[in-house]
Amino acid sequence: xxxxxxxxxxxxxxxxxxxxxxxxxxxxxxxxxxxxxxxxxxxxxxxxxxxxxxxxxxxxxxxxxxxxxxxxxxxxxxxxxxxxxxxxxxxxxxxxxxxxxxxxxxxxxxxxxxxxxxxxxxxxxxxxxxxxxxxxxxxxxxxxxxxxxxxxxxxxxxxxxxxxxxxxxxxxxxxxxxxxxxxxxxxxxxxxxxxxxx
Ligand SMILES: CC(C)(COP(=O)(O)OP(=O)(O)OC[C@H]1O[C@@H](n2cnc3c(N)ncnc32)[C@H](O)[C@@H]1OP(=O)(O)O)[C@@H](O)C(=O)NCCC(=O)NCCS
Numbered sequence: 001x002x003x004x005x006x007x008x009x010x011x012x013x014x015x016x017x018x019x020x021x022x023x024x025x026x027x028x029x030x031x032x033x034x035x036x037x038x039x040x041x042x043x044x045x046x047x048x049x050x051x052x053x054x055x056x057x058x059x060x061x062x063x064x065x066x067x068x069x070x071x072x073x074x075x076x077x078x079x080x081x082x083x084x085x086x087x088x089x090x091x092x093x094x095x096x097x098x099x100x101x102x103x104x105x106x107x108x109x110x111x112x113x114x115x116x117x118x119x120x121x122x123x124x125x126x127x128x129x130x131x132x133x134x135x136x137x138x139x140x141x142x143x144x145x146x147x148x149x150x151x152x153x154x155x156x157x158x159x160x161x162x163x164x165x166x167x168x169x170x171x172x173x174x175x176x177x178x179x180x181x182x183x184x185x186x187x188x189x190x191x192x193x194x195x196x197x198x
Contacts, residue, residue, distance in 0.1 A: 001040075001198060006047065009022070009064065009065075009067075010135065010151035011135070013072070013074075013087075013123050013124060014077075014121045015119050015120060015122075015128060016078070017076065017077055017116065017119060018072060018074050018075065018076065018077060018079065018116060018119060018120050018121065018123075019075040019077060020072035020073070020075075020086070020087050020120055020124060021072055021073055021075060022056045022061060022064055022070075022072065022073065022148075023060060023073040023085075024114060025063055027057070027073055027082035028053070028054060028057060028079060028080075030059075030082045030083070030099065031053055031056075031057060031073075031082060031084070032048075032050050032053040032054070033053075033108070034083075034084055034106070034107070034108040034109070035047060035048040035053045035056070035069070035106070036048060036049065036053070037108070037109060039068065039109055040106065040107075040108065040109060042150075043146070043147040043149070043150040043153070043181055044174070045175070045193035047176045049097075054177050057071070060085070063089075063090065064079070068090040069087075069088040069089055069090045069137065070089055070090070071085040071086070071087055071088075071089045071104060071106075072085060072086070072087040072088075072120075072124065073085055074086050074087075074102055074107070074116065075112075076111070076116075076121050078190070081129050083107055083108050083110075083111040083116060084105070084106045084108050084111065085104075085105065085106055085121035086102055086103075086104070086105035086106075086107065086116070086117045086118070086121050086124070087103065087104075087105075087120055087121060087123075087124035088124045088125070088127070088128050088137075088142065089101070089102050089103075089104055091142070093186075094145055094170040094172075094186065095170055095173075095187060096173075098117065100141075100143050101126065101137065101139055101141075101142050101143070102142070102143050102144055102145060103121050103125055103128075103130060103142050103143075103144050103160070103189075104144060104145075105117040105120070105121060105153070105156060112152070117156050118156050118159045118160065121156065121160055122160060122196065123179070125142055125160065125189065125194060125196075126194070126196045128142055129142070129191040129194055139191060140190065140191055141188055141189065141190050142188075142189050143186060143189075144157045144160075144162055144184055144186070144187045144189075145170075145185070145186050145187075146184065146186055146187075147172060147181045147183070147185075148169065148183040148184060148185040149180060151160070154185060154187070157187040158187075160189060161189060161193060161194065161195055162188060162189040163187060163188060163189070164185055164186065164187045164188075165186075167184075168186035168188070169183065169185055169186065170182060170186060171184060172183045172184045
């Protein structure tokens with residue numbers, strides 16, 4: 001099995017309030033600030049310093065340049081500022097090397113509680129399920145993973161109509177056995193179950 005690819009760099013996607021696009025150098029300060037915030041990074045092993053933040057942007061853009069789906073930067077139309085990322089990313093299923101496309105999000109704290117993650121994810125999922133002839137990825141399924149205790153992230157998955165089968169729960173290798181964040185939840189959404197206008 002090969003990883004699903006975008007045949008070309010996908011064009012930016014617009015929603016009512018957001019633009020989903022590649023990261024640009026002008027995003028680096030805002031992104032570094034959000035990944036340095038311990039509250040944003042509560043369910044990750046640690047906040048990131050500037051070098052690791054820049055390296056993450058570089059990895060995402062290298063992924064995109066290799067024609068793989070990569071978490072898109074989110075630009076707030078009203079201000080032009082980058083508030084984080086949300087959308088599709090070509091990945092592998094936890095604990096395996098089986099390719100999958102996941103949907104994920106990481107937003108600056110002031111951008112929480114306004115529906116931005118769900119709005120962006122829903123638009124990128126619609127593109128993921130669209131036929132290739134319409135610029136989509138023609139995917140049959142999109143997944144999402146999170147620390148099971150990350151209630152805000154699980155709530156986004158549920159708003160998107162994704163469902164969790166406890167049989168898919170997994171252990172996150174980033175955390176040692178016994179750590180409260182080691183338990184991972186996996187949610188799935190099949191193309192036939194997606195309601196773009198929920
Ligand atoms: C996970 C994360 C993106 C969720 O953010 P969020 O703001 O709760 O999610 P959304 O952007 O979808 O916003 C939904 C909330 O906005 C509210 N909202 C306000 N205005 C809204 C609008 N115009 N439209 C839709 N929802 C709106 C909703 O009611 C909901 O609030 P509630 O949770 O109190 O019910 C955020 O907590 C985050 O970035 N966390 C840190 C990084 C992280 O853990 N990422 C996930 C790793 S797996």
